[in-house]
Structure formats: structure tokens, C-alpha cells
Amino acid sequence: MVRYLFNRLGQSAVLLIGVSIIGFALMHLAPGGPLAVYTLNPTVTAQDIERVKHQFGLDQPVYVQYFKWAGGLVTGQWGYSFFGGRPVSAIVLERLPATFELMGSSLLLALIIGVAIGMLAAVRRNSILDYATATAAMIALSLPTFWFGLLGIFVFAQTLGWLPAGGIETTGGGGFADRMWHLVLPMLVLAFVLVAQWSRYTRSTMLEILGQDYMRTARAKGLRPARVLLAHGLRAALVPLVTLAGLQLPLLVGGALVTETVFSWPGMGLLFVNALGTRDYPVLMAILMVGALVVVLGNLLADVIVALIDPRIKLGHV
Amino acid sequence: MTKKNGIFDEAGPSSEDIKSNSADASGGDKMNRREFVRRSGALGLSLPLLGGLSSAASTALFPASARAAMPGQCVLGVTQEAVNFNPLLYVNTGVETSVEFIVFDALWKIDPTGKFIPNLATAIPDQENGGISKDGRSWTIKLRPDVFWHDGTPFTAADVIFTLETLMNPKVAVRSRNGHEHVDSYQAVDDHTIQIKLKDDFAPYLVSWQKTSIIPKHILASLPDINTAPFNTAPIGTGPFKFKNRVAGSYIEFEPNPKYHGGPPKLSSLIQKYVPDQQTLYAQFQTGEVDIYDLQGIPPLLYAKAKTLPGAKIELSASPFVEFIYFNCGKPQFSDKRVRQALYMAVDKKGWIDQVYYGVPIPTLSYLPPNHWAYNQNLKDPGYDPQKAAALLDELGWKVGNDGVRARDGVRLAFTMSTTAGNKSREQAQQVVQQNFKKINVEMTIKNMPASVVWGDYTVKSEFDTLMVGWDALLYPDPDYTDRIGSKLIPAKGGSGSNYVQYENPEIDQLCAKGVSTVGQTERKAIYDRIQEILLEDLPFAPIFAYQTIIGTKDRVHGYKVNPYTPISSWNTNEWSVS
Numbered sequence: 001m002v003r004y005l006f007n008r009l010g011q012s013a014v015l016l017i018g019v020s021i022i023g024f025a026l027m028h029l030a031p032g033g034p035l036a037v038y039t040l041n042p043t044v045t046a047q048d049i050e051r052v053k054h055q056f057g058l059d060q061p062v063y064v065q066y067f068k069w070a071g072g073l074v075t076g077q078w079g080y081s082f083f084g085g086r087p088v089s090a091i092v093l094e095r096l097p098a099t100f101e102l103m104g105s106s107l108l109l110a111l112i113i114g115v116a117i118g119m120l121a122a123v124r125r126n127s128i129l130d131y132a133t134a135t136a137a138m139i140a141l142s143l144p145t146f147w148f149g150l151l152g153i154f155v156f157a158q159t160l161g162w163l164p165a166g167g168i169e170t171t172g173g174g175g176f177a178d179r180m181w182h183l184v185l186p187m188l189v190l191a192f193v194l195v196a197q198w199s200r201y202t203r204s205t206m207l208e209i210l211g212q213d214y215m216r217t218a219r220a221k222g223l224r225p226a227r228v229l230l231a232h233g234l235r236a237a238l239v240p241l242v243t244l245a246g247l248q249l250p251l252l253v254g255g256a257l258v259t260e261t262v263f264s265w266p267g268m269g270l271l272f273v274n275a276l277g278t279r280d281y282p283v284l285m286a287i288l289m290v291g292a293l294v295v296v297l298g299n300l301l302a303d304v305i306v307a308l309i310d311p312r313i314k315l316g317h318v
Numbered sequence: 319m320t321k322k323n324g325i326f327d328e329a330g331p332s333s334e335d336i337k338s339n340s341a342d343a344s345g346g347d348k349m350n351r352r353e354f355v356r357r358s359g360a361l362g363l364s365l366p367l368l369g370g371l372s373s374a375a376s377t378a379l380f381p382a383s384a385r386a387a388m389p390g391q392c393v394l395g396v397t398q399e400a401v402n403f404n405p406l407l408y409v410n411t412g413v414e415t416s417v418e419f420i421v422f423d424a425l426w427k428i429d430p431t432g433k434f435i436p437n438l439a440t441a442i443p444d445q446e447n448g449g450i451s452k453d454g455r456s457w458t459i460k461l462r463p464d465v466f467w468h469d470g471t472p473f474t475a476a477d478v479i480f481t482l483e484t485l486m487n488p489k490v491a492v493r494s495r496n497g498h499e500h501v502d503s504y505q506a507v508d509d510h511t512i513q514i515k516l517k518d519d520f521a522p523y524l525v526s527w528q529k530t531s532i533i534p535k536h537i538l539a540s541l542p543d544i545n546t547a548p549f550n551t552a553p554i555g556t557g558p559f560k561f562k563n564r565v566a567g568s569y570i571e572f573e574p575n576p577k578y579h580g581g582p583p584k585l586s587s588l589i590q591k592y593v594p595d596q597q598t599l600y601a602q603f604q605t606g607e608v609d610i611y612d613l614q615g616i617p618p619l620l621y622a623k624a625k626t627l628p629g630a631k632i633e634l635s636a637s638p639f640v641e642f643i644y645f646n647c648g649k650p651q652f653s654d655k656r657v658r659q660a661l662y663m664a665v666d667k668k669g670w671i672d673q674v675y676y677g678v679p680i681p682t683l684s685y686l687p688p689n690h691w692a693y694n695q696n697l698k699d700p701g702y703d704p705q706k707a708a709a710l711l712d713e714l715g716w717k718v719g720n721d722g723v724r725a726r727d728g729v730r731l732a733f734t735m736s737t738t739a740g741n742k743s744r745e746q747a748q749q750v751v752q753q754n755f756k757k758i759n760v761e762m763t764i765k766n767m768p769a770s771v772v773w774g775d776y777t778v779k780s781e782f783d784t785l786m787v788g789w790d791a792l793l794y795p796d797p798d799y800t801d802r803i804g805s806k807l808i809p810a811k812g813g814s815g816s817n818y819v820q821y822e823n824p825e826i827d828q829l830c831a832k833g834v835s836t837v838g839q840t841e842r843k844a845i846y847d848r849i850q851e852i853l854l855e856d857l858p859f860a861p862i863f864a865y866q867t868i869i870g871t872k873d874r875v876h877g878y879k880v881n882p883y884t885p886i887s888s889w890n891t892n893e894w895s896v897s
Contacts, residue, residue: 032771037409039773042790043494043529044409045801046778047814055491055545083409084401085546094566150597158601165601171393171569171589264593266567273594274399279770 005300012296019292020070020285027281028062034082034279056082069285079282088286091271098168099255099267105183106190107248113191114198115241119229121199122206130203137196148189149262156185166264186263190256194248201244205237212236239310246302250294390586392875392896394888395599395608399592400570403561404550405531406484406492412613416590416886420572421468422531422555425459425478426524427889430881432691432795434524437580438462438473438532438556442524445837454519454837455502459527461510465579467534468560475506480535490544497526497793519835521842522796529793532556558583558892568592584877584895603630609875609896613886615867618676618743629873635880635887636689637865638790640682643735643751644859646782648810648820650729656714657731658857663700663707664758665751667862674746679863684850685791685799687864689882692797692843694850708758723761732761733783736776739766744786751786780810780820788865792816795883797846800830803858821858 035053038044053059057068072079078088121130140148157165163185164170170178209215210233218228255269264270268287275283307313398413405422408414425439434442440460443449449458465473484490485498502517516523534554541547553561558580559572569591574583591608593599596617602608603616604627616624616632624632643665645652652658671679682688683697716724716731724731735751737744748764755762762784767776776782792801800815801807805822807815826849833845854861869887871878877893 030771031776032768032774034770036770036773036777038493039777040769041409041411041493042794043411043496043792045494045792045815046807046809048492048494049778050814051488052491052493055489080546081401085404085407085550086401087546091566098567153598153601158604161605164607165605166593166595166598167591167602167607168565168568171391171571171591171607261594262598264568264595264598266565266592270567270594277769 005304008300008303012300015296016289016292020073020289021066023288023292024066024069024285025062027279027284028065032279033058034281037083037278069282073289078286081283082280083278088282091283092268092286092290095255095266095268095271096253098265099260099269100252101168101179101183102186102190102260102265102267103252103255106187106194107251109187109191110194110198111245114195115202115234117195117199118202119206119234121203122210123229125207133199137200140192140196144258145189145193145256146258146262148192149186149259152185152189153262166262168266186259186265189263190259198244202237202241205240206233209233209236239306242305242309243302246298246305249298249301250291253294254291388587390896391589392585392587392610392894393589393591393608394610394612395591395593395602396613397592397594397596397599398613399567399594400590402550403553404533404544404547406481406490406533407545407550409493412885413590415884416613416888417553417561417570418531419557419884419886419888420559420588420590420891421553421557421561422533423465423557424529424531425461425527428528428795428881428883429889430879430883432883434528438465438478454521454835455516457514457516457523458507459512459514461512462579463510465556466577467536467556468554468575469537471534471536473532473534473556474509475512476509477532477535478512479504479506480539481530481532484533484538484544485530487544496529497522498530500526521834521837522793522798525793525796559588562587578892580892583892585891588891588894600624603627603870603872606872609872610878611870612867612888616870618678618868621676621678621868624868624870627870631871631873633869633871633880634678634866635869636680636687636882637867638687638794638882638885639788639865640685640687640790641679641786641788641862641865642685642859643862644782644785644787644819645857646780646784646819647822647858648780649733649783651731651733651783654714655856656710657716658860659700659855660707660710660714660758661755661760662857662860663703663710664760665754665860665862666702668702669754670747670750671863673750674743675863678866678868680866682861682864683854684861685789685802685853685859686797686850687882690795690797691839692846694847696847697850697854704754704757711758711760718759722759724759730761731759732763734763734765735784735786736765736767736772736782737786738769738772740768741766748786777818778809780808780818782818785818797842798830798834799849800834803849803853804830819858821856823852823856826852 034056035049035058038049038052057065069079080086081088081091117133121133124130153165156163164182167182168179169182215228215232218232219225253268255267255272257269257273259265260267260269261273271283272287275287394416396413396416398410400408400410400414400417402408402410402414403417403421405418408418423437425437426434426442427437429435436442438461440462441447441449443457443459445452450456461473461475461478467473482498482501482504485492485495497520500516500518500520500523502515504512504514506512537549537554538544538547551564556579558575558578560575562571562573564570569589572588572590574585576582593602593608596614599608599611600616600620603611615635621632624630645658645661647653667681671677671681680688683699684693686693711724711731714726716726719725719730735748737748745764745766752762752764766772772785777785789802791797791799802816803821803826804815804817805824805827807813807817808820809815809818810820829845829849833842833849836842836845869880874896876895876897877890878887879890881887881889
């Protein structure tokens with residue numbers, strides 16, 4: 001097990017280096033760059049742009065820029081944002097809690113509701129409930145989230161006035177209740193889409209399990225239906241569900257680009273959208289690397305947990 | 319459920335009904351499946367009903383606006399985020415200028431009539447008060463002795479000199495030198511007097527200082543690198559408000575500076591709130607979570623609706639930004655000015671303004687908005703005349719080919735037009751213009767790119783055919799436009815300016831030089847009248863309209879004055895108050 005973990009971590013490091021090279025190259029070789037924002041500013045002359053370009057080190061060859069950046073990363077110096085000159089690590093870290101709050105609560109809500117709906121739909125296959133949830137899931141997955149977001153704001157903030165139209169808290173600071181009050185709408189919008197995924201996934205997994213011999217055995221033993229379903233059915237369904245959870249783990253730090261923008265949620269998604277718009281390379285690279293790291297770790301974690309739940313799976317003997 | 323109930327409790331005393339409803343809908347712990355389905359069905363039915371509730375009744379039940387409006391606090395809503403608060407370094411005009419005006423001061427500021435009013439200086443220097451020498455090149459500026467930085471340190475001439483030195487320091491990534499590159503020498507005569515000598519004639523120099531906020535020497539001088547100074551995100555200025563804190567991606571809070579030399583602010587708290595989505599910002603303005611909707615302003619699409627909002631004032635503010643079609647005069651299609659004239663006549667400017675911008679912008683025939691003092695009121699609009707345009711092109715030998723597009727000597731009258739991808743209004747406008755050109759057998763292809771691409775080398779190195787772009791003068795409100803039309807200022811030809819259209823005209827060069835060396839406004843007006851006349855004839859860029867910003871303020875806000883000469887109207891925040 002320890003050796004397996006070592007191997008996997010080693011592979012991950014190589015993978016991350018590859019990601020950083022490809023990401024850095026793509027970003028710098030794509031046309032345009034951070035100086036376009038300066039061009040748009042009417043008070044900035046071409047002379048000024050040349051001067052700033054030199055200041056940012058953007059007049060050096062890309063590989064030189066890469067080694068400077070990578071060297072900094074290794075020594076814990078992630079560089080400074082081109083806009084504001086703040087350390088990138090501080091910029092990224094201050095956005096994590098907001099994204100964690102939004103994505104964590106949506107994922108948790110979606111997981112509970114999604115698994116419940118999925119199981120009910122599987123048990124009651126071809127019932128009205130099954131069709132209704134299938135239709136709802138279809139709608140949730142096919143319509144864009146920004147539309148749900150704007151609709152939510154229109155109905156609950158503009159028309160009814162029950163919930164705030166975006167933001168993480170009342171400006172100037174609010175209490176815990178105030179934060180929760182602001183969380184409701186973006187959380188529900190995100191959870192709506194995630195519930196759709198989880199319920200469809202759970203339903204198909206459960207359908208497979210319901211037909212298994214051990215389920216029939218459990219029922220034949222005279223166990224209560226709820227116990228059969230939860231202790232025998234859900235337990236078996238956990239393996240694929242944990243894998244899905246592992247895959248969705250990166251959302252916790254990656255955030256939601258569209259939803260965060262619509263609800264002015266100050267998380268990683270919004271930071272990424274802004275950094276992309278201005279091509280703030282140091283910030284973009286930091287987000288990319290943190291994202292890649294979590295994807296790698298999420299997969300590893302899922303594999304380990306699956307091995308713990310399912311005694312048939314042995315790590316390192318694949 | 320407790321959390322939710324807690325939230326509803328705050329909303330007001332009359333929320334009892336909703337509370338019991340929501341408790342009912344989620345059901346007890348022991349609800350069986352059938353009941354769950356039945357109840358969910360009921361919930362599904364009740365949702366549309368909720369949506370149909372009259373807004374008046376529900377606002378009475380849930381007074382969200384009462385919650386948002388804190389006494390003494392004013393919330394300014396913006397759709398971009400300010401991230402750099404160093405007035406010399408930031409690049410995002412408007413949203414970051416707003417912070418600059420709130421926290422910092424320049425030597426003088428500009429009021430809504432375009433007049434300079436003393437700020438850190440005791441008077442505006444001119445030849446009468448001896449502040450400017452007869453030849454216009456020696457400046458003496460007296461500073462107020464009663465100004466303090468937010469940390470209590472007195473403000474002196476050393477700070478002004480330090481600001482000037484920082485601007486010229488090659489190691490600092492300042493956005494623009496604001497015309498201070500014309501300075502030959504400078505010195506502090508005493509703690510409250512500075513003297514500056516210019517190396518050439520430069521009439522717009524007053525604007526240079528209006529645009530240069532003073533930064534504190536005692537904080538920045540000892541730092542190894544100003545580019546990454548903590549000061550840039552936690553600024554200390556002399557302005558009406560002190561920077562209090564910033565919640566990244568969310569808002570910036572300012573607290574009043576009771577010792578402000580222009581009189582203490584009336585607000586107890588000023589907040590600049592970042593709401594990236596225009597629709598959401600509009601919703602927040604409507605619900606009262608935002609008091610002032612400035613900067614880009616309310617989208618023209620919502621103008622008619624906004625005017626009917628109760629408890630809010632909606633006004634138009636002339637913006638210095640003029641929308642152009644930029645012709646790259648270096649491309650064979652556009653080398654002849656008569657082709658550009660024909661294309662200008664083919665564009666239905668009124669249709670563009672009315673269909674895309676709901677008639678809000680003001681038509682202009684110059685690079686200046688028509689309300690500017692230097693605008694040439696005698697300019698004659700060649701008008702919208704496709705027949706005449708087609709005839710002119712025929713006459714010039716641009717004949718319609720088999721493919722339906724005009725061509726001459728193997729050059730097709732076909733080109734691309736670029737602007738920021740995703741800018742919906744511009745994308746619609748491009749379609750209008752594309753149809754206009756199609757009528758006279760000219761082929762225009764839309765080629766939009768992300769902002770970071772289109773405004774990079776593609777613009778600066780003059781790689782485009784045409785651009786759809788909105789720009790103002792370099793040192794607006796000074797009418798000097800040398801940077802964009804001078805023949806020595808074409809970056810694609812090694813020049814150091816912003817003449818991206820590659821326009822060359824010796825007469826214009828001469829007039830521009832004369833314009834910046836002439837001091838009196840009347841004398842200067844004659845020069846700029848002529849420049850505008852020539853530009854309308856030569857059309858290196860086709861002026862379409864001057865933007866107007868639709869600004870919304872809640873009735874509770876007082877003292878807010880729209881200022882067309884500043885990028886955002888937070889120039890007098892110490893006079894703002896809320897009721």
C-alpha cells in the first residue's frame with residue numbers, strides 16, 4: 001500500500017510538470033496577452049506599453065520565462081499578479097473559502113438529494129416519479145446554468161424580494177445568518193444541476209444492483225425493505241458513487257465559472273474568469289496548477305477509498 | 319430547517335405564513351414515500367403561484383431594501399473589479415479611477431463644467447497669477463499647508479517631487495507618464511512650493527497634473543520595489559475617505575477622513591461593490607442593495623424600464639468616449655481617402671444608434687463629443703447616402719465583379735472588421751454595418767477576438783483591416799490628439815504613439831504642434847476646429863457617436879453630481895450623503 005502510494009505520487013509529480021509546461025506554453029503562445037488591457041486605456045502610449053512589457057519580463061523568450069516561474073514555484077514564490085502586484089498565493093488563497101463554501105454545500109446537498117431520488121427512481125422504475133425526475137434531470141442538464149441563475153434572481157430577488165440578488169454577504173459584513181441567506185440561491189442553482197447528475201448515476205447503478213442475487217437473498221431472509229435497500233443495496237452502490245465524488249472533488253477548489261459570475265460570488269471561478277480576461281499569467285498558472293493538483297489527488301483519494309470499501313479491490317495489483 | 323427559519327425571521331414580523339409553509343413542504347421525519355411524492359407534487363404546483371404573487375405584496379412581506387440600506391452608508395455598484403489602488407500603476411480606467419478619487423488627491427480637479435478647481439494646490443497656475451511664465455515653460459505651484467496623509471504625516475512638496483520621480487522611474491511599471499515626459503527640471507523651493515521647467519511647449523500640462531494623484535513619499539520611498547508594494551492594495555492617501563478593507567471579488571469599504579482638507583465627508587461608510595453581471599447589478603439596484611449604478615451604467619436595453627423604477631433617478635451623462643470605425647490606411651483598400659469617404663456615406667449612423675443603442679448616444683462628427691468646448695460646430699455631416707457612395711466608388715474605378723464585390727486592379731473591396739468578442743451591442747452594430755456595406759457591393763467579414771487578443775499586437779502593430787472601437791483623447795478633456803494622428807507616432811512604422819490607423823498628413827502634424835504650443839482657449843479652438851475639419855475630410859477613422867452613460871441613483875443619495883469630464887462621478891464624494 002505504501003509502495004503503491006509512493007508510485008502514484010511519483011507519477012503525479014511527472015504529470016504535474018507536464019501540465020505546467022503545456023499550460024505555460026499554450027498560454028504564452030496564444031495570440032494576445034496581458035498588455036492588451038493597456039492598449040485599451042486611452043492614456044497609455046505605445047512607448048508606455050514597451051516599458052511595461054520589459055518590467056513584466058514579457059520581452060524575454062518563453063522558455064526563460066518558464067524557468068523563472070517554475071524556479072519560483074519550487075522555492076514557494078508563486079510570483080506577483082500583473083494587475084495589483086500582489087503575491088499570487090495570497091490572491092488564490094483568499095478565494096478558496098468562498099468557493100469551498102458554495103461548492104461544498106451544493107455538492108453535499110446534491111449528493112443527499114440526488115442519491116435519494118436516484119434510489120427512489122430505481123425502486124419505482126417506470127413510475128410517475130421516475131419519469132418526472134428523469135424529465136427534470138434532462139431539463140437541468142440541457143439548460144445553461146446562467147439562465148437558471150438569472151431566473152432565480154428575477155423571481156426570488158427582483159419580483160418576490162425574498163433573497164439577495166448575489167454577493168456572499170451584505171456589504172460591510174453580516175453575521176452567519178446573513179451569509180446563509182446569501183448562499184441559498186446560488187447553492188440551489190448549482191445543486192439543481194448536480195442533483196440531476198447524481199440522481200441519474202445512482203439510478204442506473206441501483207438498477208443493476210437490484211437485480212443481483214444477494215438482494216433477492218436479503219429480501220428472502222425477511223429483512224425490512226428499507227434495510228435491504230440501504231444496508232445491502234446502497235453499500236454496494238457506494239463504489240461507483242465514491243468514484244464520481246472523487247471526480248467532482250476538483251469542483252471544491254475550481255469553483256463554478258458561470259454561477260459565480262452571475263451571483264457575484266467571490267470564488268475561484270470568478271477569479272479565473274477575470275484573470276483569463278486580462279491574461280494575468282501568474283494568476284492563471286497558479287489556478288491551473290492548484291486545479292491539476294486537486295484532480296490528481298482526488299483520483300488518488302477515490303482509488304484508495306474504493307479499495308477500503310470494496311475488499312475485492314487490491315491496490316497495486318491492477 | 320432552523321437555519322432557514324432563522325433567516326426568514328430576520329426578514330420581518332409578517333413572515334409567519336411562509337415559515338409554516340416551508341416547514342410543511344419539507345415534511346416531518348417519518349413521512350412515507352407515497353406522501354413524499356404527493357407533497358412534492360403539491361410543492362411543484364405551488365411554485366408557479368409563488369412566481370405569480372404580486373411584487374407589491376411580497377415586497378411588503380420581505381422588505382429586502384430596508385435590510386440593504388444601512389444608515390449613512392452608500393453603495394456604489396460597478397461591473398468590473400478594482401485590484402490595483404496605486405494611482406500611478408493601475409490600468410483599469412473607471413473602476414480604479416473611482417478608488418483613486420476616493421482615497422487620493424491631485425493638485426487640482428475638474429468640475430462638471432470642465433473648469434479646474436484647486437485641490438492640493440492653493441490656486442490654478444496661470445500667467446496672470448504668475449504661476450506660469452510668459453513663455454509658458456516655467457511653472458510655480460503653491461501647495462496647501464493644511465493637508466495630512468491618512469496616517470497623520472503632513473503632506474509636503476517632497477511628496478509631489480517623489481510622485482514625479484516615480485512616474486519617470488524606469489523600474490516602476492506606471493501605466494502612463496501623463497505628459498510629464500515634457501518636464502526638463504523640477505525642484506521644491508520650500509515645503510509648499512514647487513517649480514517645474516518644461517523642455518518644450520505643452521499646453522495640456524494642466525491636465526497632466528489633474529490626472530496625477532500624489533502618492534506618499536514617506537511610505538514608498540524606502541521600498542525596494544513599488545510594483546509589488548502592499549501599498550498598492552492598502553493605499554494611504556490624502557483623500558476624503560480612508561481605505562478600510564477589501565473583500566476580494568466582492569467589495570471595497572472606505573471610511574470617512576474627518577480631517578479632509580475639503581471638509582469632512584457626510585457619509586459614515588462608502589462601499590464600492592463589484593457585481594460582474596450587468597443584469598444582476600441592475601437587480602441589486604432595483605432591490606436597493608446598490609445605491610448608485612455608475613461607470614458602464616445601466617445597459618441601454620434597460621433604459622426605458624429603468625426610467626419607471628420608483629425611488630430612483632435615471633440620468634444621462636455625456637462620456638468622452640467616441641465610437642469609431644478605424645480604417646487601416648496602410649491596407650490597399652483604404653489608401654485612398656475617397657474610398658473611406660464612400661464607406662462613411664454608406665453607413666447608416668442613425669440606424670446604428672437607434673437600433674443597437676436605443677437612441678441613447680449622441681451623434682458626433684469628430685473625435686470629441688459635441689458638448690466639448692473645442693468641438694467644431696460647423697462640421698458638415700456627409701449623410702447617409704448609399705447611392706452617392708456607390709457612384710463615387712464607380713467613378714474611382716472600383717467595379718462590381720462577378721462575385722458581386724467591387725474590385726480594382728486585382729484588389730477586392732473586401733475587409734474584416736474586429737472588436738472584442740462577446741460585446742453584444744458591438745456585434746449587433748457590426749451586422750448593421752455589414753448590411754450597409756453589402757448594399758454598395760462591399761464585403762465586410764466580422765472577425766472578433768477576445769479583448770486580450772484584438773487589442774494586443776493586432777491593434778498596436780496595425781495588423782487589422784478595420785476595427786470597431788471607442789476611444790477618448792489621451793489627456794482628455796484637453797483636445798490634443800497628436801498621439802493618434804501624428805505621422806511620427808505610428809508604432810507599425812517604428813513610432814512611439816497610438817496612431818494605429820497609420821494616418822500621415824503633414825498639415826495635421828503642423829497643426830497638432832501648434833495646438834500644444836498655444837495657450838489661450840480661443841486661439842486653440844481655431845486650430846482644433848481646422849484639425850477636426852481635415853479629419854472629417856480624410857477620415858482615417860470614421861466617427862459615429864459619443865457614448866452617453868445611463869446613471870442610476872437611488873433617491874436616498876444626495877450630493878451626487880454627474881461629471882462628464884471624469885471617467886466616473888466619484889470626484890466629490892465628500893459631499894455625498896444618504897437619507
